[in-house]
Amino acid sequence: MSESEVGIPPVLAAAWGLRERSGKGPRPGLTLERIVAAGVKVAASEGLGAVSMARVASELGVATMSLYRYVRAKDDLLDLMVDAAIGQPPPRQPGEDWRAGLTRFAHTYLALLRGQPWVVRVPIGTPPITPNQIAWMDHGLEIMRDTALAHHERLSAMMTISALTRNWALLTADIDAAARGGGISTEQAMAGYARLLKLLADPVRFPAVGDLIASGALDNPDEPADDDFEFGIARFLDGLEAHMTRRKDG
Amino acid sequence: MSESEVGIPPVLAAAWGLRERSGKGPRPGLTLERIVAAGVKVAASEGLGAVSMARVASELGVATMSLYRYVRAKDDLLDLMVDAAIGQPPPRQPGEDWRAGLTRFAHTYLALLRGQPWVVRVPIGTPPITPNQIAWMDHGLEIMRDTALAHHERLSAMMTISALTRNWALLTADIDAAARGGGISTEQAMAGYARLLKLLADPVRFPAVGDLIASGALDNPDEPADDDFEFGIARFLDGLEAHMTRRKDG
DNA sequence: AAGTTTATGCGTACGTTATACGCAGAAGTA
């Protein structure tokens, strides 16, 4: 306890409900919860780009600078908004084995991010440590409780699944946003991407991409099926399974 | 060719060198390449946050608005900067099997992103389509050429490996940035995170996280070993392998 | 009851940002 006498960052104290009011001074007219909820509302209806301190304040009918009595900076607000948006993880299913559990985890998380596409656009600046993020992490680790995996391997598995899910949510959200921006359907936006690839990627210079295009893999608009996402998750789970049996047998 | 008569977006035309000069008018005093290089230089030395149109222009000794003759918006510049920063992929190793190839791909890509941490902080808005991104994609697909994977599976594999690599690069860059910001070492920053987790995550409310902490998995600072990253990639490759043999045998 | 302490709401101000607009001048073409 010599040099590392650093306390808990204010945002985290707020997120974990550790803010002690001294009792003095005027009674607060706002709560962090209301501010965060207002931010989430703006983000949900108008996108993350519309979330400014002024916009959130006007949503609450207060002055912009009033928010700074509850939040040190906008980044803090964004972190709290993400925590509120992901909410609590679903309850553990009793008879579920680890593979079904992790698959369900990925699907639930993806659906959640799909419902609030702005969440994956919030720039990340720290490892996850807000209450609901920890709760989701706990949920995932719990699913792997009875496996042969080491603890750090479970953590790594959680990171992998989260990363793949977030990445897929971001990619599809980008495509959707481009589609909405151009007034076309998601399928048309996908087709537009395939067309661009054909136009720009010379098959002589990029033979493997040329093969990909020639294979027609990009032509069928099976986008809503999330095939690529499923494939990535399933292969990773295959790998986990192989790793476990290898450990048991070896 | 009825309604999809949309042309190539200007940024992409620029990135692929498809800009045709009419010959008229004053000779341009700048080139896109110089602008992009200036942006990369600023990002490399002062971080992505320091990259403003004004800052890049001053780096070149021109007025801010001059840049807009070459770039439609700042986002376009950022996209071109990313493309320039990742550069061309390494050459294919002759006798390398797909597994060794994809492993090397991941390591090379990670090293590249580590060397320019700002790259993973550029907000992504579209699927990858700039020349060097396509080149990397081609490189990855080429590695899988002789495998039993379907084309869309190869694409999915590329996406998975890229996502995991980018995610890991971002996470470690965040920790490094926090460390530098607090004037401490990366190991100390990691230890600080573990300490926060211990402080905030109640083992009764979060039993699995409690177990993780109790296991001591977070205490050993084996950060530079990139163990978690390696594990994720290795399990995915295990899964790919299992999938292939299953396909061959089935 | 009076004074002290501390917190709140917020008006004002500042520095930065991206970028729309339009003009002067350069280099071609007719």
Place this chain on the structure above:
DNA sequence: TACTTCTGCGTATAACGTACGCATAAACTT
């Protein structure tokens, strides 16, 4: 020589995050 087209860029605008300080409200102290 006239006309077209493109360049560099000065000016201006709207939006942004947030530092600062003041008036005031509530509780604690004496």
